[in-house]
Amino acid sequence: PGLLEPTSCLVRVPKSASTLGIAIEGGANTRQPLPRIVTIQRGGSAHNCGQLKVGQVILEVNGVSLRGREHREAARLIAEAFKTKEKDYIDFLVTEFNVSL
């Protein structure tokens, strides 16, 4: 009891700007096993949405887990999720805590 349970939350980011406007670092086989948001750029979709925060760790993108994926693979998934015309939003499952595998 009293241990903080790592809570995750689903953030829906509408594609309201021409860019997503975040930067991530980390991925499998690095000190940061899951991609962490290190920058949120003013005027980007993420900034407009207002629910993503620097420091949050991304667990899933549109329901696809990033667990075990190296940085470039995770980055490709996020880029494709923003590029696709199928959805006008991206769903990010994020957590505040550094989730170890």
Added chain:
Amino acid sequence: SPPKEYEDEVTFF
């Protein structure tokens, strides 16, 4: 396996 050299990779979107 030990962290590889590209561990500080950052990607902007």
